[in-house]
Amino acid sequence: MKRFAVVGHLAATSGTFSLNDLAGSGGRMDVLCRCINSSFFLSHDLRRDVECYLVLCGEPGPEKTVLFRGSEVRYLSPDERSSAALIKKALSIPCGDEFRESTPGVYVRRGGLARLLAGIPFAVLDEAGEDVRTVPALPEAYLLSDHHNFTAEEEALIAGYSRYSVGPRSLHADHTITVLLNEMDRRES
Amino acid sequence: MKRFAVVGHLAATSGTFSLNDLAGSGGRMDVLCRCINSSFFLSHDLRRDVECYLVLCGEPGPEKTVLFRGSEVRYLSPDERSSAALIKKALSIPCGDEFRESTPGVYVRRGGLARLLAGIPFAVLDEAGEDVRTVPALPEAYLLSDHHNFTAEEEALIAGYSRYSVGPRSLHADHTITVLLNEMDRRES
Numbered sequence: 001m002k003r004f005a006v007v008g009h010l011a012a013t014s015g016t017f018s019l020n021d022l023a024g025s026g027g028r029m030d031v032l033c034r035c036i037n038s039s040f041f042l043s044h045d046l047r048r049d050v051e052c053y054l055v056l057c058g059e060p061g062p063e064k065t066v067l068f069r070g071s072e073v074r075y076l077s078p079d080e081r082s083s084a085a086l087i088k089k090a091l092s093i094p095c096g097d098e099f100r101e102s103t104p105g106v107y108v109r110r111g112g113l114a115r116l117l118a119g120i121p122f123a124v125l126d127e128a129g130e131d132v133r134t135v136p137a138l139p140e141a142y143l144l145s146d147h148h149n150f151t152a153e154e155e156a157l158i159a160g161y162s163r164y165s166v167g168p169r170s171l172h173a174d175h176t177i178t179v180l181l182n183e184m185d186r187r188e189s
Numbered sequence: 190m191k192r193f194a195v196v197g198h199l200a201a202t203s204g205t206f207s208l209n210d211l212a213g214s215g216g217r218m219d220v221l222c223r224c225i226n227s228s229f230f231l232s233h234d235l236r237r238d239v240e241c242y243l244v245l246c247g248e249p250g251p252e253k254t255v256l257f258r259g260s261e262v263r264y265l266s267p268d269e270r271s272s273a274a275l276i277k278k279a280l281s282i283p284c285g286d287e288f289r290e291s292t293p294g295v296y297v298r299r300g301g302l303a304r305l306l307a308g309i310p311f312a313v314l315d316e317a318g319e320d321v322r323t324v325p326a327l328p329e330a331y332l333l334s335d336h337h338n339f340t341a342e343e344e345a346l347i348a349g350y351s352r353y354s355v356g357p358r359s360l361h362a363d364h365t366i367t368v369l370l371n372e373m374d375r376r377e378s
Contacts, residue, residue: 020209023268030268043359079212079219080269167371168378170232172267178367182356189357
């Protein structure tokens with residue numbers, strides 16, 4: 001199972017944001033929607049072996065984590081508005097301590113990065129990390145940040161984690177996922 | 190100069206499509222918007238050495254070509270709605286035989302693929318093509334199709350063109366651009 005987790009530092013934690021203003025009222029929810037797209041979509045197919053965790057840290061709080069499971073997800077189209085609608089739905093149901101399904105293959109629970117890291121051995125995508133093309137064995141789970149860097153508090157949580165880079169330029173999170181999946185595809189083929 | 194051209198087989202040729210329904214009323218304009226995103230966006234920077242041509246072949250016709258120039262473009266944000274708004278604006282001005290600027294760095298003219306191919310030596314991105322990682326020298330200009338394959342008429346126009354692949358899986362056009370730019374970044378670094 002391949003796993004990606006993306007921290008949305010300003011991303012809305014309530015389902016009241018507008019689908020017509022994902023960047024503003026959604027707290028750059030557009031960034032996370034593009035990460036859903038890049039995690040799952042192939043040409044006329046979905047990557048069923050991927051899970052993507054969105055760590056939402058914005059208003060009104062507290063933090064929530066939304067999980068998309070490729071093996072189960074339905075009603076997901078490639079456009080930002082489609083994944084945003086599924087996130088909005090997830091944020092609109094009562095949120096408990098355990099993942100609860102809001103639509104097929106989409107789940108939501110309370111809690112943020114600390115809890116997520118406690119359960120899954122993530123590597124960190126970081127432009128200063130080791131090149132994914134040359135590392136002998138690639139990890140299966142990767143943590144990324146949205147348009148903001150990891151905070152000092154988050155960096156403390158991931159101190160000592162393995163770090164990997166996808167190339168010489170600093171890329172958006174969704175582009176990083178696309179390049180990384182291409183490397184994984186090549187190794188599997 | 191790096192150039193990408195994407196054929197939008199159903200993409201609207203009038204500015205009346207809805208920003209709230211890019212996939213439906215825009216004729217899968219969302220696909221082209223994501224290609225704009227992947228052509229230009231770096232983390233906190235724009236690729237100024239890229240041009241992206243969108244060949245719009247949908248209703249109501251006739252075909253139009255919208256050009257985004259990285260060296261000049263303004264008011265472009267990463268979200269689909271942002272590039273869609275610039276495309277909508279371009280499709281709303283009188284369209285002539287030569288490129289005319291609608292907003293800074295965005296241009297529109299009449300004509301489709303045949304005219305575009307007459308002016309620029311494109312290579313074709315095709316999963317059956319040569320692997321971009323192993324080709325000694327990469328071309329600078331690439332033609333891609335949206336969610337539909339090239340039509341028989343289009344294939345006739347590009348018969349004999351060099352063809353390149355970005356890997357073993359068939360990817361969306363925007364993901365293909367991202368992987369290709371990563372290969373170019375690596376060669377330039």
